[in-house]
Amino acid sequence: MENFDDKDIATLLRLKRHEQPPPGYFDNFLHEFHRRQRAELLRQPVWRIALQRAQDYMFQLNVPALTSYPVAAAAILVCAAVLSLKVYQAPDAQTVATAVVQQPGAIAVSSPANAAWNLSSSPISARDIGSMPVRTSSDNMQTHRLATPPRYVLDSTPVSYEPASFRF
Amino acid sequence: MSPRRSDSSLRCRASRSFFASVAVLRVGVAVACVAIAPVLRAQAESASEISREVKEVFTRSAKAVVKIRATDEHGKLSGTGFFIDPAGTIYTAFSVGADADNFTVEMDGKEVPARQVLADRRSGLAMLKVDDTTTPCLPIGRSDGLEVATPVLTVGFPLDLPQTPSFGMIAGFDRKLLGRYFSTTHLRVNLPTQRGEAGAPLLNFKGEVVGVLVSSVDNGSACYALPINAAEKIHSDFVRFGEARHGWVGINVAEAAAPLEGSRAEFTDIMPGTPAADSGAKRGDILLQVGNTPVREPEDVLDASFFITAGDRVPITVLRGSQKLIFEVEAGFHPAAQRPPIIASPLSPQAMPLGLDRTP
Numbered sequence: 001m002e003n004f005d006d007k008d009i010a011t012l013l014r015l016k017r018h019e020q021p022p023p024g025y026f027d028n029f030l031h032e033f034h035r036r037q038r039a040e041l042l043r044q045p046v047w048r049i050a051l052q053r054a055q056d057y058m059f060q061l062n063v064p065a066l067t068s069y070p071v072a073a074a075a076i077l078v079c080a081a082v083l084s085l086k087v088y089q090a091p092d093a094q095t096v097a098t099a100v101v102q103q104p105g106a107i108a109v110s111s112p113a114n115a116a117w118n119l120s121s122s123p124i125s126a127r128d129i130g131s132m133p134v135r136t137s138s139d140n141m142q143t144h145r146l147a148t149p150p151r152y153v154l155d156s157t158p159v160s161y162e163p164a165s166f167r168f
Numbered sequence: 169m170s171p172r173r174s175d176s177s178l179r180c181r182a183s184r185s186f187f188a189s190v191a192v193l194r195v196g197v198a199v200a201c202v203a204i205a206p207v208l209r210a211q212a213e214s215a216s217e218i219s220r221e222v223k224e225v226f227t228r229s230a231k232a233v234v235k236i237r238a239t240d241e242h243g244k245l246s247g248t249g250f251f252i253d254p255a256g257t258i259y260t261a262f263s264v265g266a267d268a269d270n271f272t273v274e275m276d277g278k279e280v281p282a283r284q285v286l287a288d289r290r291s292g293l294a295m296l297k298v299d300d301t302t303t304p305c306l307p308i309g310r311s312d313g314l315e316v317a318t319p320v321l322t323v324g325f326p327l328d329l330p331q332t333p334s335f336g337m338i339a340g341f342d343r344k345l346l347g348r349y350f351s352t353t354h355l356r357v358n359l360p361t362q363r364g365e366a367g368a369p370l371l372n373f374k375g376e377v378v379g380v381l382v383s384s385v386d387n388g389s390a391c392y393a394l395p396i397n398a399a400e401k402i403h404s405d406f407v408r409f410g411e412a413r414h415g416w417v418g419i420n421v422a423e424a425a426a427p428l429e430g431s432r433a434e435f436t437d438i439m440p441g442t443p444a445a446d447s448g449a450k451r452g453d454i455l456l457q458v459g460n461t462p463v464r465e466p467e468d469v470l471d472a473s474f475f476i477t478a479g480d481r482v483p484i485t486v487l488r489g490s491q492k493l494i495f496e497v498e499a500g501f502h503p504a505a506q507r508p509p510i511i512a513s514p515l516s517p518q519a520m521p522l523g524l525d526r527t528p
Binding site for chain 2: 148149150151152153154155156157158159160161162163165166167168
């Protein structure tokens, strides 16, 4: 570019001015432009597309004016609370749920292979029954219905009660 | 003397003294064994004696102790009770025999229907009855003679298990627990209990009932029992009037600045409109005795009050200045007592021996 001076550039522009595109070049120009634009867009990863869209949306809302330290801190706290709730409340019932799905209508006993990895308070004889379902749920429900135990009564304090003042 | 000879004689002397000390030690151990043997034998005999007595009382009492089943608003319940007379009267705890119905009693493996005749929340006692005139029954003892460390046992039906004895001892006489006052002194018994044993009899080594088990303490490591004298007072009221009649005279008592004649219980308020209002008792009087119950502390009026029956005339001994005065007051109904009492199936007039009118 250092060898070109203003005169050379002017000559080049004059030459180019006479160049013409091939016939029919402008017939489908707009359609071709949009096709290439979409192709270029799709070549990007999805996350970048989503990010760009989000940025556009945020800039439309004038987010920079809203973003301040208190707002950011509050957002972080909310996220932390939601995550901690998920972590502490979610029961570890995946295994049970899987077993129920695999054996609909039956209570499955964990296989000895699994039992070897679990610390269980039940005696070994109860754990090593095998992987076959021992009772169907309908059997179990029937038993519970028939053998509801009574409430065995023994209070934790005497029912006898006297107001704290001494009167007779 | 050569050095070699001197060494050998020293070694000989040392070994002789070692063997002598071992012998002395052996003799000492033998003597100690001979001395300890009778003590160990006596301890073993004592333990077997206690075991024998517990077994004997359990065997003798077992037939009169029954399992009670009922239904309340929450469903089925199960507790323990015991016959106190051959007419089929059963003592049990309020929590077993009060707010329920469809009572049955398990006797000799059979279910016998029972009905509630009285339930008194203030004492924690309930009474049931089966229509049988030949029931085995437990002899009634006295609870006022009990002392701390008196051995006692109970026979109950824990959970769905068969009759089970438990052995322990009287641990204390409590009027309150965790800031809550009882209506009368309760027996605290160091005796393990399980659910289902509410209403079980507390027995002394003569096989006499000295209390009714009403609650556990500290998750079943101990228990509270209503003294049998208190239960008998309620029974006596029932026989006379067909209901528990807790009485009072209407006097507030607080601690006096200094004890007089051994009592620190001072009248602080004579309540208007109560039996005491016109009795002549005055604020500042020192209370010495209510009926036959001596009073030393303000808390003593709990027991004194519990044994007052509404409608009876109660002598009250007080100290006013240096004068000892006795007032006779007709007791009214205690405001803390439930009136009317829960009587699911009132007795017929023939069932009341004295034939007294039940209306106050």
